[in-house]
Amino acid sequence: MRREGIQAIIRPRSIAVIGASRDPSKIGFRILHNVLSSGFRGPVYAVNPNADEVLGLKCYRSVVDVPGFVDLAVVAVPARLVPQVLVECGLKKVSAVAVISSGFKEVGNVELEEQVVETARKYGFRILGPNIVGICDTVAPVNASFCQGSPLKGEIAFVSQSGALSIALVGWTVLKGVGLSALVSLGNKADLDENDFLEFFGRDPHTKVITAYLEGIEDGRRFIEIASKVSLNKPILVLKVGKSERAMGAIKSHTGSLAGADAVAEAALEQCGVIRAPSFVELFDWAVALAKVPIPVGENVVVITNGGGAGVMATDAAEQYGVKLMDVPHDLTEKFRKYMPPFGSVFNPIDLTGMASKEWYKGAVYEALRDHRVHSVVVIYCHTAVTNPKEIADAILEARRESSVEKPVVVSLIGGDECFKEIQRLTSEGVPAYESPEKAMAALGAVYKYKRLRDKLLETKTYPDLIVDKTTAKTIIEAAVKEGRTTLTPFEAAKLAKCYGIPVLEKRLVTSREEAVKTAEEIGYPVVLEIESPQVIHKTDVGGILLDLKNAEDVAKGFDAIVKSVKEKVPGAEIRGVVVRKMAPKGVEVLIGVHRDPFFGPVVAFGSGGVLVELVKDVVFKVAPLSIEEAREMVEKTKAYALLKGYRGQEEADIDAIVNVLVRVSKMVTDLPEINDVDINPFFVYGKGAGGLAIDVKILLKPS
Amino acid sequence: MRREGIQAIIRPRSIAVIGASRDPSKIGFRILHNVLSSGFRGPVYAVNPNADEVLGLKCYRSVVDVPGFVDLAVVAVPARLVPQVLVECGLKKVSAVAVISSGFKEVGNVELEEQVVETARKYGFRILGPNIVGICDTVAPVNASFCQGSPLKGEIAFVSQSGALSIALVGWTVLKGVGLSALVSLGNKADLDENDFLEFFGRDPHTKVITAYLEGIEDGRRFIEIASKVSLNKPILVLKVGKSERAMGAIKSHTGSLAGADAVAEAALEQCGVIRAPSFVELFDWAVALAKVPIPVGENVVVITNGGGAGVMATDAAEQYGVKLMDVPHDLTEKFRKYMPPFGSVFNPIDLTGMASKEWYKGAVYEALRDHRVHSVVVIYCHTAVTNPKEIADAILEARRESSVEKPVVVSLIGGDECFKEIQRLTSEGVPAYESPEKAMAALGAVYKYKRLRDKLLETKTYPDLIVDKTTAKTIIEAAVKEGRTTLTPFEAAKLAKCYGIPVLEKRLVTSREEAVKTAEEIGYPVVLEIESPQVIHKTDVGGILLDLKNAEDVAKGFDAIVKSVKEKVPGAEIRGVVVRKMAPKGVEVLIGVHRDPFFGPVVAFGSGGVLVELVKDVVFKVAPLSIEEAREMVEKTKAYALLKGYRGQEEADIDAIVNVLVRVSKMVTDLPEINDVDINPFFVYGKGAGGLAIDVKILLKPS
DSSP, X not given: OOOOHHHHHHSOSSEEEETOOSOTTSHHHHHHHHHHHTTOOSOEEEEOTTOSEETTEEEESSGGGOSSOOSEEEEOSOGGGHHHHHHHHHHHTOSEEEEOOOOSGGGTOHXXXXXXXXXXXXXXOEEEOSSOOEEEXXXXXXXXXXXXXXXXXXXXXXXXXXXXXXXXXXXXXXXXXXXXXXXXXXXXXXXXOHHHHHHHHHSOTTOSEEEEEESXXXXXXXXXXXXXXXXXXXXXXXXXXXXXXXXXHHHHHHHOOOOOOHHHHHHHHHXXXXXXXXXXXXXXXXXXXXXXXXXXXXSOEEEEESOHHHHHHHHHHHHHTTOOBOOOOHHHHHHHHTTSOTTOBOSSSEEOOTTOOHHHHHHHHHHHHHOTTOOEEEEEEEOOSSOOHHHHHHHHHHHHHHHTOOOOEEEEEESSHHHHHHHHHHHHTTOOEESSHHHHHHHHHHHHHHHHHXXXXXXXXXXXXXXXXXXXXXXXXXXXXXXXXXXXXXXXHHHHHHHTTOOBOOEEEEOSHHHHHHHHHHHOSSEEEEEEOTTOSOTGGGTOEEEEEOSHHHHHHHHHHHHHHHHHHSTTOOOOEEEEEEOOOOOEEEEEEEEEETTTEEEEEEEEOTTHHHHHOOEEEEESSOOHHHHHHHHHHSTHHHHHTTGGGOOXXXXXXXHHHHHHHHHHHHHOTTEEEEEEEEEEEOBTTSOEEESOEEEEEOOO | OOOOHHHHHHSOSSEEEETOOSOTTSHHHHHHHHHHHTTOOSOEEEEOTTOSEETTEEEESSGGGOSSOOSEEEEOSOGGGHHHHHHHHHXXXXXXXXXXXXXXXXXXXXXXXXXXXXXXXXXXXXXXXXXXXEEEETTTTEEEEOOSSOOEEEEEEEEESOHHHHHHHHHHHXXXXXXXXXXXXXXXXXXXXXXXXXXHHHSOTTOSEEEEEESOOSSHHHHHHHHHHHXXXXXXXXXXXXXXXXXXXXXXXHHHHHSOHHHHHHHHHHHTTOEEOSSHHHHHHHHHHHHHSOOOXXXXXXXXXXXXXXXXXXXXXXXXXXXXXXXXXXXXXXXXXXXXXXXXBOSSSEEOOTTOOHHHHHHXXXXXXXXXXXXXXXXXXEOOSSOOHHHHHHHHHHHHHHHTOOOOEEEEEESSHHHHHHHHHHHHTTOXXXXXXXXXXXXXXXXXXXXXXXXXXXXXXXXXXXXXXXXXXXXXXXXHHHTTOSBOOHHHHHHHHHHTTOOBOOEEEEOSHHHHHHHHHHHOSSEEEEEEOTTOSOTGGGXXXXXXXXXXXXXXXXXXXXXXXXXXXXXXXXXXXXXXXXOOOOOEEEEEEEEEETTTEEEEEEEEOTTHHHHHOOEEEEESSOOHHHHHHHHHHSTHHHHHTTGGGOOOBOHHHHHHHHHHHHHHHHHOTTEEEEEEEEEEEOBTTSOEEESOEEEEEOOO
16 A cells, blocks of 8 residues: 655555644644645645645544544644654554745754654655755646745656755746656655656656755765766756855754755766756756757757847857857758848848848748758847737747657847747747747757766776785775874875876985985986975975985985984974985876765866866866766866967877876775875876876775 | 937926827837836827827828927838938927838948937937837826837846837736836937937836846946946946857957957946846846835845744845845744744744744844844745635735834745735735745845945045156057057067056066076076067977076076077977076966956956866956956956965965056056057966066957
8 A cells, every 4th residue: 555655755556644723823724725725636635733624625533533544644733743743654554744834953853853854754655844845746636835826837857955945946946937746855855865756757757857956965875876877867956056266154053954065066067967957047958958858869050140240149048058050051051042032141040131021031041950060040030010929930940840850959049028928829839938038048058068077977987907906905095094093194095005106206215325225226327315204294494305316325325314303403303214206207287186075975186287177277087987988078078278278389299198097096095995086196197108197195984 | 498318308397299090900009009008198299291190199291391399200211212201300499319221231221220320429319229119107107109008117127229129018017017117229229229218217206116128338437437336326236148249259369269258248237236137037136126225235135934944045035136034133032932833933033934924024124123133034935725825925014114224125025916916915015926946036136236236336445646757658658659569579568568557577588698698697587588589389299398497507508509409490480599496486376367348348257277267267267457456356367366375284375465466557558548458378476575577478459
């Protein structure tokens, strides 16, 4: 009898409203009222020990008294009463419970929330919430929320971590004519979270696009896993807030949810094919386009306009949003010429001029749709004195019908009230339309972004079978852990990196002049000598470093000189010895690193080294593990790439060597969960085929 | 009798519609109809030789037959008839003519357009157009256009280079509730252009904000001059689209190619206090805010919200748009606490929570307005189940009234139809309101941007009295011009730079071993030797350069070696000699350049040198002449600035030396109009007080 929890939440078969109230100002009243007026066809039960009847329904004292099966229990009683109510839900064997009530973790009542989750686990049902607005579903249909009104029917699922925003956006989407398949308020995510709904809507045949408002993604690894699969099938758009430092503070103070570093979230979202929207306006603008148009088969876009200025706006916006305006082949330009005066333009944007009639629009759009070399069409219209928006909308719809071709057509109608009406009509007929050329182009840009992200997810990923010395690596880490250290010594870090096949500049610690000479002879000249002392930070300032020593004599003298100088200049410094290392030839400086994000797990970083990395923030992130293709993409995405490829006659650098190290570092942190951070900075890259060298390796372990 | 042309165009006293038509499908009908129905109070005359009466008005055969004074003639006859009509206007001594007719330069009829301008000059009247939609003015009021309907009355002037957009935006602004003081269609700008209207609206008491849609700014110097003055008094917002092919074509040098036409326009607009909007949506969103709110006295902004999520959106947007959320002082947070439950947040954004009532909103907004440490207030509201948008709008308006304080208050009401209504009401009552927190914050950002740009225009500008050798400089240029050259030789360029006090690395061309040694002795060791040959591009590859030569013997040997190597490796190369130059100590590499933009005149560039400049496009532009303050601002705006200031323990560079050279270069190109491009790359900057050195100077002259 009991059904899968999430199914029962979105598409319940029967509902009990616990805390149903006769007072119209109470949430318990509003929810029951919404359920009853939403067209829900299953049995509805009211539960309230203090009433006999609510809104014409018989009222039960407890959910256990309800005669029929209860698929979804919606709980709107004061927080302190929730645990007892949930026990009763458990006894009644409900499929799932939506806990509307607030007064839990969000106000500091962590224990009460834990108690609620335990009860659900004990009785084997799932919980949505607590602290939610509820659920609206336009398929069942059902509105089990205290929103005012219901969303319009549509194909966009919306999952929201903010309750206030859920209510407000129901009204906003209705005003804008945006239809939803369902709306879910996540609340405190005590049990079910965005990942569960992502999975559900991923296989929901009534949902074409999934949208979400998120403040934090707590289980980032699972999010990536699910989103990577769902994105292959349908687009996911996310409004993830908390970019600014200050916003992160605000998020902590208001829901207790920790927002991960924004750069990591940004990288992770892109990696699993998710499109990030800058505000809810774009979230739905773009979702509408993705729900309505087919995915284009190619990148060739044609813009048809009746205003030169509007055409230029579209061109500027195309560049901004990654939409590629094609060079129109000659034979096609000749076809377009039939629909414009002699001073019209066939140089994409196709400018039919202000004289453009319904027939010209229809003809031009038809030609663009019929030509197999054109993959998407953007139609721009400025309301003129000689036409009205209805004619133009008709022209577009007729051309589309008569061409019998399925291609993305995106429209902008610029003008007043009449344009607004036709924008809504076109959109509802499958042609997304917007008030400005920029918005239309941004929406098509989102369609192309989805296409490219999905194509990337479909590409082969190669995870090479690396030969590594995991045993030794584990021994090194265990030794440090045993000593209670979270920082590996430079020697341990270098050794660990070498276990994973990362080329590291060899460094040896010596404690005597003789040993220094012997080591230098073994390593080969020229060498560098550096003091090893915890008290010496700036080695150069105290004569603690000597470069480019070319023979035994210089090394012997150098050893003495360094020790003497440091002893004089830093009295009392603990001198552990002197590090002898090869004087590495200078290569292009890059940075390779790893940080273990609390939500998304290990994240690999690659970027320009030296001062550049901090001045221009030329760093790219990706969540580990990395395939060879992903590692290469990281390198290609940096500004440093132009330099590495051999900029302005410089030698091409060994990019394969970087890719190799990125994959190996990714493998290292995936194999060894004790590692928290890795910092290879600088890594010197040499000419093509000549490899690279980690000059400095730092490794931090997770605090125990 | 005759009035100032532009005054007659915007606020005519009497109008003659020449080409008035009885056919409602004709533009001549629409214009007369609009004039008559727009509430225009002056005399209106219809002119049409083929009709006796149009729309109830007696029709005159020619404008000369009109009995009264004609202030503005609106011409809507076929292009070929325009010249004769204009002669008649001249004879009638009209103040100005708006030529609606198209069929001139925009379709290639350049001569016809010139003829029209000549006629106007001859008879001493001004022309708007041709190829325009007309003029709407809500002050007179008058609608002398073929737009459908008239704009709402308001305080925003709109000047548009696109006719189609003008018509479309009349409808759009009405739909959005945006009021205009006037709308002008510029058309082909045969006579009057954006600068004339900028000047007019700058002193128009009915206009608070000037907005413009521009594709090109032909007279950029005049634009800067006028806009710099107008911006001190009222904000100018511009939607500038596209990139001018014409400007790009003229670009030859390195600096020139960096100074894409659009980058120059961007820099020029900012320099004269103009705010650039990304689309017409933001153009009017921001104009409304600037027309409605006072300029804030300080940067402290408080956000008041009832939704944590919406507060985070506002916080992210604040950072994006340069709005500074203040840390609220403790005594004020205590006041805010009165208007929220215990789990509300007083960490700006002030989160009143979803429980927020009208009274709480009113109280919190009142406290924020009354506190003198708060300079602007952003109010965010998510439509909830417990309040309605009207209450909240009332709360804001009441708090504003009762506080008796004039401060910017910007609002976002998130929700459906009811919110939309209140957005319009709030805006009309002087509180700009928007559908999303991002839009509200962007609008306040524009207000702050205007404040900062205006403050900068008000700052003192110091133009030092530089002692330069202009006479010698002119001689150098004249010599080159006489020889028909547009490129100065490296020696000429260096000499010219030195005339303007720019420190240049000394280079001398020698043709014998002995001369090389003698020159090196004079310059001082170490020196560099470089082959001078037009055929040798990559000197290093052919052994054509030798660095760090420390004595006479090395220089003598080096001279021979270089010549021999080049002769062997580049047979037939014309060897003009060997350049001897001092081995300059390595400094921080920067780039200093000038490009003479065809529209805005000489533009100075400063940025990171070396490969950096191209990889990260770290270049800042400003139109010359530069004050010391502007030159310093340029340096401060680059990413290189962090480096120059002494990044990560590096020595601070001599920023004053850069500022000095920027000012001198700016003076040089202002003094010498023959110079088209200057490229000082690299310029080495040394430690503070140690100056800098131009290593390479290239100067191009204007093609004759």
